[in-house]
Amino acid sequence: MRIVIDACVDPRVVEAFPGHEVQTLFDLGWQHLKDEVVVRQLQCDVFVTADRGFEHQHNLKALRFGIVIVHVARNQVRFYRPLFPEILEAARRVRAGGVVHVYERVGGAGLTGAR
Numbered sequence: 001m002r003i004v005i006d007a008c009v010d011p012r013v014v015e016a017f018p019g020h021e022v023q024t025l026f027d028l029g030w031q032h033l034k035d036e037v038v039v040r041q042l043q044c045d046v047f048v049t050a051d052r053g054f055e056h057q058h059n060l061k062a063l064r065f066g067i068v069i070v071h072v073a074r075n076q077v078r079f080y081r082p083l084f085p086e087i088l089e090a091a092r093r094v095r096a097g098g099v100v101h102v103y104e105r106v107g108g109a110g111l112t113g114a115r
Helices: 011-016 035-041 077-093
Strands: 002-005 021-024 046-049 066-071 099-103 110-112
Touching (some): 066 077
Parallel strands (some): 002 021, 002 046, 046 066
């Protein structure tokens, strides 16, 4: 699976995807590009972001990749690590033009969607 991680996500989240081809927008040098430019240029299967408005700002049906939106209290890897299994599962489930949300919850994580 080819995965790209948004600039708004702690880059150490790459650790959630062992055995997969993972890059961050920083790796690509695209961290300063506007979302609409990034969306047109992305060549991946899954885009991981913490931008909760991302799915409402783009025409999902036109996307060639799926989106995983991770909801954490703070953008620090320690908040993402407990969600790594759910983030990986969300990346496996999401399809092009679809969105899966991964939520940090008291007592465990949760997934919603797979549109």
